Amino acid sequence: MKRALNIFFLLAMGIWSLGPFVWQWLTSVKDPAAVSRIPPLLPDMPIWTNYASVLQNREFMRVIGNSLAVSLGALGVALIVGSLGAFGISRFLNRRKHLALLTLLVVFMIPPVSVVTPFYSLLVRLRLMDTLAGLILIDSVFCVPLVVWVMVQVFDEIPDSLYRAARVDGCPAWTIFRRIYLPLGQSGLISAGLLCLMFCWNEFLFALTFTSTYAARTIPVGITLFSGQFEFPWGEISAATSLVTFPLLLIVVFAQRYLVRGLAGSGLKG
Amino acid sequence: MISAKLKERLIFIGPLIVLPGLIVAWPVLEVLWLSFRNRVQIFHIDRWVGAANYLYLFGEDLRFASAVSNTLYFTFVSVGLEFLLGLGFALYLRFSPEREWVKGMMLIPWVIPSVVSARLWQWMLHAEAGIVNYLLQSVGLTDAPIPWLSSPDLALHAAIFADVWKTTPLMVLLLYAGLLGIPENLLRAARVDRTPPFRMLFCILIPQLRPAIATAVVLRLLDAFRVFDVIYVMTGGGPANSTETLSLYAYRTYFQSLQFGYGSSVVVVQVMILAGLTAVAYRLLQGKNPAAAGDGPGEFHPRRTEVKE
Amino acid sequence: MNGIEMRQIVKRYEGHPVLDGVNLSVSPGEFLVILGASGGGKTTLLNLIAGLAFPDSGSIRFAGEDVTRYSPGRRNVAFVFQDYALYPHLTVEKNIRFPLENLKVARKEMAIKVDETLERLHLESVRRKLPHQLSGGQKQRTAIGRALVRNPSVFLFDEPLSNLDPQLRDHLRAELKQLHRELQKIFIYVTHDPISAMVLGDRVAFLSSGNFRQVGTPEELYHRPALLEVARSMGYPPVNILDRESWLSVFPGPVPDSARQVGIRPEDWIAVEDPRGLFEVDWIQSVGYAQFVSVGFLGGTLWASVEKGTAVRVGTRVNLKLSGESPMLFDGSGDALPADREGDQ
Numbered sequence: 001m002k003r004a005l006n007i008f009f010l011l012a013m014g015i016w017s018l019g020p021f022v023w024q025w026l027t028s029v030k031d032p033a034a035v036s037r038i039p040p041l042l043p044d045m046p047i048w049t050n051y052a053s054v055l056q057n058r059e060f061m062r063v064i065g066n067s068l069a070v071s072l073g074a075l076g077v078a079l080i081v082g083s084l085g086a087f088g089i090s091r092f093l094n095r096r097k098h099l100a101l102l103t104l105l106v107v108f109m110i111p112p113v114s115v116v117t118p119f120y121s122l123l124v125r126l127r128l129m130d131t132l133a134g135l136i137l138i139d140s141v142f143c144v145p146l147v148v149w150v151m152v153q154v155f156d157e158i159p160d161s162l163y164r165a166a167r168v169d170g171c172p173a174w175t176i177f178r179r180i181y182l183p184l185g186q187s188g189l190i191s192a193g194l195l196c197l198m199f200c201w202n203e204f205l206f207a208l209t210f211t212s213t214y215a216a217r218t219i220p221v222g223i224t225l226f227s228g229q230f231e232f233p234w235g236e237i238s239a240a241t242s243l244v245t246f247p248l249l250l251i252v253v254f255a256q257r258y259l260v261r262g263l264a265g266s267g268l269k270g
Numbered sequence: 271m272i273s274a275k276l277k278e279r280l281i282f283i284g285p286l287i288v289l290p291g292l293i294v295a296w297p298v299l300e301v302l303w304l305s306f307r308n309r310v311q312i313f314h315i316d317r318w319v320g321a322a323n324y325l326y327l328f329g330e331d332l333r334f335a336s337a338v339s340n341t342l343y344f345t346f347v348s349v350g351l352e353f354l355l356g357l358g359f360a361l362y363l364r365f366s367p368e369r370e371w372v373k374g375m376m377l378i379p380w381v382i383p384s385v386v387s388a389r390l391w392q393w394m395l396h397a398e399a400g401i402v403n404y405l406l407q408s409v410g411l412t413d414a415p416i417p418w419l420s421s422p423d424l425a426l427h428a429a430i431f432a433d434v435w436k437t438t439p440l441m442v443l444l445l446y447a448g449l450l451g452i453p454e455n456l457l458r459a460a461r462v463d464r465t466p467p468f469r470m471l472f473c474i475l476i477p478q479l480r481p482a483i484a485t486a487v488v489l490r491l492l493d494a495f496r497v498f499d500v501i502y503v504m505t506g507g508g509p510a511n512s513t514e515t516l517s518l519y520a521y522r523t524y525f526q527s528l529q530f531g532y533g534s535s536v537v538v539v540q541v542m543i544l545a546g547l548t549a550v551a552y553r554l555l556q557g558k559n560p561a562a563a564g565d566g567p568g569e570f571h572p573r574r575t576e577v578k579e
Numbered sequence: 580m581n582g583i584e585m586r587q588i589v590k591r592y593e594g595h596p597v598l599d600g601v602n603l604s605v606s607p608g609e610f611l612v613i614l615g616a617s618g619g620g621k622t623t624l625l626n627l628i629a630g631l632a633f634p635d636s637g638s639i640r641f642a643g644e645d646v647t648r649y650s651p652g653r654r655n656v657a658f659v660f661q662d663y664a665l666y667p668h669l670t671v672e673k674n675i676r677f678p679l680e681n682l683k684v685a686r687k688e689m690a691i692k693v694d695e696t697l698e699r700l701h702l703e704s705v706r707r708k709l710p711h712q713l714s715g716g717q718k719q720r721t722a723i724g725r726a727l728v729r730n731p732s733v734f735l736f737d738e739p740l741s742n743l744d745p746q747l748r749d750h751l752r753a754e755l756k757q758l759h760r761e762l763q764k765i766f767i768y769v770t771h772d773p774i775s776a777m778v779l780g781d782r783v784a785f786l787s788s789g790n791f792r793q794v795g796t797p798e799e800l801y802h803r804p805a806l807l808e809v810a811r812s813m814g815y816p817p818v819n820i821l822d823r824e825s826w827l828s829v830f831p832g833p834v835p836d837s838a839r840q841v842g843i844r845p846e847d848w849i850a851v852e853d854p855r856g857l858f859e860v861d862w863i864q865s866v867g868y869a870q871f872v873s874v875g876f877l878g879g880t881l882w883a884s885v886e887k888g889t890a891v892r893v894g895t896r897v898n899l900k901l902s903g904e905s906p907m908l909f910d911g912s913g914d915a916l917p918a919d920r921e922g923d924q
Contacts, residue, residue, distance in 0.1 A: 009362055010372065017375050020390045020435070023401055027393065036399040081285040088282025107290045109489075111496030111544065113517040114537035117304070117530055118297030141290040148286070161664035161737075164631050169678035169725070170652030173278045179677075183668045202383035204499040205517075209525065220385035224503055234393055241386045248381045256374040259381075263443055 021245065028238035035235045050239035060240060062214045063222035066132060067244075070207075070218055071200035073136035074143050078196050079189060081140070082147025087177045089148065090155035091163065101152060104145035112205040123210055130212050138206050143196040150195065150262045154188030155181055191262025194255055201248070219244050304534035312528055323535035333511060334536065337519040338543070340426060344515060345494040345547075348430045348437075353487060355434065356441030361475075363442065364449040373446075380439035388503035391432035395419055422512035425505045429513055433500050437493070441486050448482020449475070484555035491551055495544050516540045581642050582606045582765060583628070583733065588637035590623055597623050599789035601637070610759050610766045612780030614773060614800075614812070619786055621769040625735050628767065630654050641732060652681070656733045657726025663718050665710035665725075671717075672697065672706040675724045682729070696728045715747045716754060723758060736768040738775075752778055773813045777801065785809050802904070807840065807913035816845045816864065816871050816882035818907075825877055826906075829857065829899065838908035838916055845871050845882035847904040852891060856898040860891055872897070 027035060029046035054060055089100050119138055120129075128134030158181060166176045182189075204220040211217045217225070223244070226237055252259070305323055309316045327334050363373060379387060394402050395418040403415045418428045452475065460474050476483070498517040501507060507514040507522065514522075520540065523533035588601040597620040605611050615621045626632040628639065630651035639647045646654050665674050675696055679689045697703045700720040705713060713721065726734055736755075743751070756779060759766050770776055776783045777797040784794040785806075793805035804810035810818050819842065823834065826841040834841065850860070850872050858874035858881070865871075870885045874897065883899050885891050908916040 006366060009366075013359070013362075013372065013376060016435075017378050017439075020387075020394060021378070023394060024390055041401070041404075077289075081289055084282045085286035088279060088286070092279045092283070104286075104290070107294050109492045110294070111498075111517055111537065111540060113496070113498060113520045113524075114301060114541050115294070115297040116521070117524055117534065118300040121300075122293070122297070137289075137293075141293050144286070144290050159662060159664065161660035161662055162666065164626075164629075165658060165660060165664035165666075165725075166677075167631055168629055168651045168656060168658040169729075170681040174281060175681065177282070180666055180668075198381055202385075204383070204385050204502075205521075220383045220499070223383075223385050223389060234396075234399070237389060238393070241389055245382045245386055249378060252377050252381050253374050256370070256377060259377065260373065260443060260447070263440070263447075 021242075021249075024238045024245075025242050027234060028242045030235055032233070032235050050235040051243070054236055054239045054243065059214050060222060060226075063217050063219050064244070066214075066216055067201060067218040069132050070135045070139060070216075071197050073132065074139035074200045075193055075196045077136065077140040078143030078147045079193060082144045082192065083151050083182065083185070083189065084177070085144070086148045086151030086155055087173075087181055090152050091173070097152075101149065104148050108142055108145040108149075116205065116209055119206065120209065129210060130216050132216050134210055135207060135216055135218070138210065139200045139203055142203075143199055146195050146199065147192040150192035151185060151188055154185045158184055187258065188262070190255070191258040194251065194258055195262050197251075198248075198259075301534045301537060304531050305538045306535075307531040308529075309531040310527075310529055316531075319531070323532050324539075326532075327535055327539060333514070333519065336511060337514050337516045340513065341495060341497070341515040341517075341540075344426060344430055344433070344497060345491060347427075348433045348494050349487060349490045351430070351434045352438045352441045352490060353483075355438050356445055356486070359438070359442040360445035360449055361471075363446050376442060377439045379436050380443075382436070384433075384436055384499040385503050387436040388432055388500045391428070391435070392419065392504050395428050419505055420509055422509050425509060426513045429497075429501050429504050432504060433494065433497065436500070437490065441490060444486035444489070445479065445482055448479045448486075451482070452478045481556065484552060487555055488548055488551050492544065492548060495547065496540075516543075582609065583767075584638075584640040584643075585628075586638045586640075588624075588627060588634045588639070590620075590627060590632070590634050592623075596789050598627075598634070601790055603784065603791065603794070605765050605767065607765060608763045610756075610768065610779060610781045612776040612783045613767065613769045613786055614776040614783050615769075615771065615786035616812075617771050620789055621771075621786055622737060624786070625658075625737055625767070625769050628733070629656050629658050629735055631658075654733075655729065655731045656735060657723075657729065657731040659719075659722045659726060659734065659736045661738045663710075663722040665718060665721055667710050670707050670709055671702055671713070671721050671724075674710070674721055675702075675728050678725060678729050692728050696724045700724045700727070715743060716751060719751050719754065727762070731764070733765045733767065734762075736766065738770045738772075755779065777813070785812070803915070804842075804907065805915050807842070807909050807915075810842050810907060810909075814844060815866075816873070818842050818844050819848065819881045819883075821881075829876075830901070835908060835916060837910050839911040840909045840913070842907040842909065843901070844904070846884050847902045847906075848881075848883040849900045849902055850874070850883040850885050850891060850897040851900050852889060852895055853898040854896055856896040858897050858899065860893055860895045860897060863891065863893060874899075 026041070026043065028050050029048065030043040031047050031049065034043060089097055093100055123129045123134045123138070126134070126137075128137065162180060163176060166180055171179070201218075202220060203218070204224075207216075207218040207221045208224070211221060214222075223237070223240060226233075226240060306318060306320060307316060308319045308323070359376060363376070366372075394400050397403060397415045397417045397420065400415075400418070402418070403412075406412045406416070416424065418424050456474065456478070457470075460470055465474065496517050497515055498521065501513050501515055501518055502521075505513045507518045516536065517540070520533050520536040523529050523536055527533075583603070583605040585601060585603045588598050589596060590598040601624065613621050613624065623632065627634050630646070630649055630653070633648055637647070638645055641654065666677065669677065672693060676689060676693050679692060684692070694703075697706055700723065702717065702720055702724060705717055710718060710721065723734075752775065755766075768775075768779055777800075780797055782794060783797050783800050785792045785800060785808075787808060793800060793809050795803075800809055801813050804813070807820065811820070821829070821841050821843075823839055823841065826834065846869070850858070858876060860872045860874055861880075862873045863870060863885075864873070870887075870891075871882055872885055872891060873880050873882050875881075881899070883897075891897065910916060
């Protein structure tokens, strides 16, 4: 009885979480005529023409490259600025620590649309419209608080005596950060980094607004703009989304622990 | 000595002051300032109008009123559903044996771009070719295909559904972490006392989980209130503005009507509602006295029931 | 003066003084224990000596040199922490090398010094292990090695032996004492545990409410406490304190007029079986080498010792008899009477 209930639960959860992906994948291997017609639910023969046309699509490949560049760029900026800041907040701000963390949370939680126009004019002034650098700058504004939140929790758990021991050993703060805190915070950095990558990879509104050509458009924008001449090419869209979600599925499988830890740690103690 | 100390600190905190500090502070001020102006760049209109934008917003703008009500409806319904589903999943994960891969599977919808999940559901809810209608029809729940996305009554619910599907994992994760934080001995003691399951849930688990619930629900409220991607992709705000949320309305005011001043006043009001909502939600969920967050078992606070609304 | 001189040290936290005009001198090669309750300013004092914090006023001199505002790196002190504070991601060898790297010592010299230290502390066999793979003794030695390698003039210890199981603690105490003998450096050891203080210290400084109340050898603190508080903090079973009237009702005899309270250690008070005795035994406690009894008296409890071989049981009536040691006498404010403080500075 208990076993049956357990199996039922797992099945329900599996269908809920994976069902849509299975359907998307099935759509992606159907030929255009079969796509908009059910039944059949299953394709007679999987065909790969949708994938072929997506992979030959220059714009789509460009969009993937852009997403990679923006994500990694913002990740780099956020890890550097964020871990430095987290060390500063964790070590030097005693009573103002909560205020600092709260401010950063507010920044992270601002509705993107509420700052979209000033960011727009900022990017115009910096001549960064429709560039990867512009998107990297804007995305890091939101990734830095994320890194700080995760890393402050990690750094706070490092015993104070290690810091004091290093001071007595004659270390300046910078050396303590680089030689002790960074190596000890490694797994926290991975967690924070993954959350940043996810944010940048998925970010839509800014990427939509601050790009006008395929020079800087990212995957979410590309998918939104993906349309055929007459009607929605659902087979190709499914192929494209299958392609961009597959790496994410891999990340979840292999790095799930880090995601859970980063998020649970930073969320709860606030 | 003191300046050396300050210099040492500036190395670490300094970058934060520029990014995100200045890069956010400036826009916030600019938006506030703009919200008192009428600026339509292509017609070279740019003048101070005082509170006129706000007066129009609250007085005559029916589209704004409907955007507010859509947003609130979207926020409360989706966060409410997510909480119920999330608590169920979290309890299952906490008290069932095999955890690692189940957790991984459960997380999947959360990591994909919301644009992708919107496309996914748009396709599955397609009136003629969608699998959802096909399944409903073959089970016999409906005769005619249901126009999920083209009916003004249904479209917002379809968007809510897609949002719940995508973001429930986050709720599960935060609640699950909270459940892990409840001392095992407390549960053992309750079991020794032969506490029945429902009493266990309402008198021990939920009170202990309250801080985690507060955090999770507030985070999700904030996030749901600014919803943009799902709706932009799935319905574009239609049909007949029936799914237009505040973010979408502001966006269209900016980039379709090109009214930068008026759009700014929309977002200012949006942020204010958001701030008020957060404060109220946090108060209700966390309780006024922060020390009460760690209530012992057995203490029942009627306030707690508000969580599920 | 080659040791450490502290003059009129004041340190405040949020307005109220944690250290209030502390004076202390430590002579070269001395093992000084600072004993005090948690939150009594011990760790603050240690931080001030190390340069991890600076006093609001007062001065600290090392071998005559004023180091009051020197940063920790310039003072050449070593600090061994409660949890040893070994860098968990570095091996024993690298932990010990760490401070040398900060000093920009030449690579060759560094290797020699590290090897010397490892050898001296018998750590060669574990040089490539990480801290979590070490035994308690090895951890302590690594922590000391990390301090030793810089050849510091002062070693500071912040209760490194608390929270350990008793056997290991005794072992580490012995090792620490041995090291002190070999190194002949100043050791300043801070603890709240009177037993550690008694066992380890050449001298013990009793710190309470922001100042030293008594500084002396462990014997002086135990037998001639300067304050009621000091008497109370040392020894087990605890010292018996009676007010003048109660004392006189038990032991009529000469007590100076100024003595308001009288203290007597349980081991100086012998319970003798006597069917018409004043007291009834409620509890017999054996600590192995000796037996103590507790008796009820005027609503409180008194402790006394029992001579080996007597058949005292719960319920037995006893009388209490003084052994050779004379009782400690305190005035109304808890200060010891001067007659009792001879030999104490």
